[in-house]
Amino acid sequence: MNNTIIVTAALSFATLCTMAQASDQEVDCDNAETQFEMNHCSGLEFDAADKALNKTWSKIRAAVKTIDENNKEYAPYEPSAADNLLKAQRAWIDYRDGQCAAEAAQYAGGTIQPLIRSTCLTDMTKKRTKELQEMIVDR
Incomplete structure (x- = not known):
């Protein structure tokens, strides 16, 4: 039984060393090719998609605020x-995170x-991002 524990510990240590080495490279x-590499790359892809969303969000939010200012006289109490x-975006984030966690x-x-979670988040x-970009029509 002690040999099993030692072998398991050695394999765990070797796996951790391999993962640490791969993350440094x-x-x-x-x-x-490896699951670690695919997980790592899907995380990077999600980071890039999230940055693009945030950039689009900033532009759309500013555009919508301008529209609000221009329409203030027509809907002062709305x-x-x-x-x-903002309400919709917060709800969407909650939905996205829950949906991907469920998947x-x-x-x-x-x-x-x-990989499954990151791919869902990215998609x-x-x-x-595309929905937000299509929301504002050039006037």
Whole structure:
């Protein structure tokens, strides 16, 4: 029994060392082969999608505030478009995070779980970015 514990500990240590070494090296995401590399690259892809969403959000929010200012005389007592957009965005983030957590939950304990979650987050974030971009029509 002691040998089993020692072997398990040694394998765990070797796995951790391999993962640490891989994280210190540049991963070629176009040719990711290991689950660690695929998880890492999908995380990077989500980070990029999230940055694009935030950049789009800033532009759309500013545009909507300008529209609110221009329309103030027509709807002085209505909640502003900017307030409604913020409410919608917060609800969307909650929905996205819950949906992707639910999709990834099927793989709990598996090494693919981070990939499933990141891929879902990336896909939904890209779709939301496109929705926001299409929301404002050049006037």
